[in-house]
Amino acid sequence: MAKDKKRGFFSWLGFGQKEEEQQQPEPPVEAGENQAAETPAEPATPEHVEPNPAPAQESEPAVTAADPIEPKAHQEGTQEADHAQALAEEIVNVTEQVAAQVEAPKQEEAEPELLEPEQPAPEAAPPESIAVVASVAAEPEAVQEAEDEEDALAPAVTQEQERPTKEGFFARLKRSLVKTKQNLGSGFVGLFRGKKIDDDLFDELEEQLLIADVGVDTTRKIIDSLTQHASRKQLKDAEALYGKLKEEMSEILSKVDQPLDISGKTPYVILMVGVNGVGKTTTIGKMARQFQAQGKSVMLAAGDTFRAAAVEQLQVWGDRNRIPVVAQHTGADSASVIFDALQAAKARGVDVLIADTAGRLQNKAHLMEELKKIVRVMKKLDEHAPHEVMLTLDASTGQNAVSQAKLFNEAVGLTGITLTKLDGTAKGGVIFAIADQFGIPIRYIGVGEGIEDLRPFKADDFIEALFARED
Template identity: 55%
Template sequence: MKDEKKNGFFSWFSSTIRRKKTVENKEETENKNNDLLNKTILDKENKTLEINQSLYNLKTSLIQKNDIKGEKIEILNNNNSKIIKNTKINFFARLKKSLNKTKKILGDGINHIFLSTTVDKILFEELEEKMLLADIGVNTTDQIINNLIKEINYKDSCIPEKVYFLLKKNMYNILQKVEKPLKISNRVPFVILVVGVNGTGKTTTVVKLAQKYKLEGKSVILAAGDTFRAAGIEQLQILGKLNKIPVIAQSFNSDPAAVVFDAIKSAKAKKVDVLIIDTAGRLHNKLHLIEELKKIVRVIKKIDASAPHETVLTVDACNGQNTISQTEIFHKALNLTGIIITKLDGTAKGGVVFSLANQFKIPIRYVGIGEKTQDLGVFNGKEFINAIFSKE
């Protein structure tokens, strides 16, 4: 009987050991597979980064050695900072060219409508169609047209030129309310938090902003808060090194709030003028990711209750009306103080600028029309209107 129990115990023990080893072997296999997958993904990201870096180096070389529309760039050393001399580039001219796709849908379409000699219901229906095609949005389009109708008198012989003038005036009134350039205050450091969904150009925008402020003679530090992509950290570090801008970073998958904490402490200790924080691309419909952004803000406020001094959302103009839902959720979570609209050069949906301005009244700080630093310009409502409605 004792032998049977003893044999039974050893049988059970052996069986348990075998099961444990099977589980351990399975876990080990899964870990190896995960490691291999992560390595493959990381290698792919690094390869992409190397390609992008080569392109960036080529562009930097061309910018430094060649002319931009006949105006040569000359970089000088002045008090250990780079400045650009003789580079007064006509941003309006390039904006007009970059908005060509939107102009064809909206500006040229509306210009054609007003070649008519009659102001009637058909004219307003055609006007509505053109505005909706350019992604101005239903509510903003209705508001503009209703205001226009109130300003004209059907009983009088209203000429199309007058209506056309009033239309541009109404559209400019919307943009004028968000025409507020970002001013860097005497806060040391002045903290700028840059947020947005994947693919809107946050990291490149962060570097462009840093370059602009550095050229104004300000000291700048960048914080690599996008810790969810190893390539994202490396991208910012490489671009920072190329432009001689310090980057505070930690390892891949580290806590982004900890990176921000270190960056603010460093910026304060060194009395840096501007700290710009890059963040991971947040899908605006993933609430747990939005909560992580809130955590970053809480950490910032523990060090400086007045910070962040600017919370700016980057939106891709190519996304059209989808930028409205993005802005709504980010604004509700973070109380946005500014918007940067990127990739206006690649879309016919530039009309979304009117919709964003009309619905949220959040200042549009900059608009992006290309890859270079000079392609990020201060938003000017009058120039935007004139670029769209140019008859050239």
């Protein structure tokens, strides 16, 4: 029956008076409604809404069926009154929950589901009541949306405040020398602290220098100088030797602190040599970009014709920086490629020509003879060319780098050195051995993969970064 349906939420707010007025209908109407309810298969059309005159035989059962309705209606009224009181308490609870959500909008709850009745609301509910309930439910949602917008703006402001400044080269140099500093520089602090000057101290210092690949000859020279200084000054505290050690190592590097000067020659020809895998081609690309940033016109010569990828690698650097690259097919004569490049550079008035060569082991005599041939061919066009013969060394090779410098210097006469990969090795002390034994200017050092990580060598900055203490 229709009255057995549970009443809606709005009917208990006092907005269902029209339904209460219809609680005492006349018995014939009740019978008609009951009969209509008992025949759900018939469609609800306007013809069935108006009751047709029925015969007397059908009216008698209707009156008989209406007799027991009055006591049932009384019983239902009592149950509905009890149920109304229960729903009134539930409404109070719902109202308290809504107020709690306004105070704490961060608790995400589906508010419309709490206020929605189990059965559809009767059509008699006034629109004013719906507006009031909707406004109450919308308040926590509005507060939640406003707070979400504030939370969305907060990270952006924080990100702007915490944006790190660009790291300078000295800071990158300090960071890249962390492994080398374990054996050199600031790594000596623990060695000298709280100790007296004796043979044991010098033995420990000698061992530390050798571990860092400073080299035997250079290490002995440093130890002898410190021993004489301690005897002459009658020093007893080992910490007093720390400053003297820094001076000795700085003096070794200051002799090779000579930046590359490309002025006065057009084109200025740089011939890059070295063994396989030390980073010659990458160094060429970085140097070309830096020269270009100085306003110089640059040309590249792909003289490494043995490795197919070398030509493509150099062409990528050229395309990226809009620098012309002179190249031939794989297996062509390197001297011929570099000769053509020098001719083109002279014809175009290029400021700097950088020539790549194939990597070769220093103990392969026939490959070293090929380098000599390249130099002879270049001198046919310019008797002063190449103006710079630069050896690229990998710092991680340690004392092998000393052997490379020795043999390449004997073959073609080195005028400059670039030391790469200092950031990934604890053998950075080899720079002292090379500087002390050969006195060849160190033009560049590489402390990372970026273009800005290849920088002109400055002895003072290197020593300060090496001896910087991490407090």
